[in-house]
């Protein structure tokens with residue numbers, strides 16, 4: 001059996017945060033409020049498109065409708081395009097205390113992403129917050145592949161069927177020190193994980209969904225916008241992860257087609 005690596009990216013607003021009482025998400029307040037920003041997301045798209053082109057693999061980008069409208073996302077055309085809400089909605093209202101009209105926001109997102117790129121063929125819920133009802137709406141859009149759930153330590157990293165879609169879970173595992181590591185590259189961008197951690201995570205798996213954010217290529221949650229040296233070091237570390245896992249005999253695959 002071929003080992004499969006899915007490199008997935010959430011193309012969403014910069015350093016996004018749920019805003020209590022608001023359906024639409026914001027960006028971390030860097031001194032001028034929480035209104036959503038998109039400049040790091042747009043820069044990060046270009047960094048990632050270059051990197052993937054250089055390595056010679058396709059990624060899967062879960063694009064938020066508003067981000068598609070607010071950025072020049074044309075660098076993503078030709079890559080596998082998925083959906084990530086319209087305004088980065090917390091679809092279950094766990095963080096915001098307000099449940100949006102899921103059908104309304106996902107249709108709006110689907111149309112925005114279709115207009116700017118191509119019809120999304122897969123879905124990831126913002127904040128990995130989804131349930132069967134959300135998956136019903138996803139299916140009604142003609143989407144049959146989803147990646148909205150984590151697998152806890154010891155659970156499957158392979159795709160499985162749920163709610164009429166194929167689920168590609170984002171796994172968690174234990175690192176060499178017994179600490180839980182999730183397949184989101186987030187802590188590496190923030191300086192708390194090394195590429196080797198993700199490569200060794202892949203060693204025990206036949207299928208691995210890795211995940212990151214566009215904006216996380218050029219901005220950290222904790223430190224703000226990166227300087228140029230950090231941006232290039234960050235990009236190098238993502239390359240090391242991808243090449244290190246491909247060297248283990250994984251084949252790079254896209255979710256949704």
Ligand SMILES: [Zn+2]
Pocket residue numbers: 010012016084088125126127
């Ligand atoms: Zn997101």
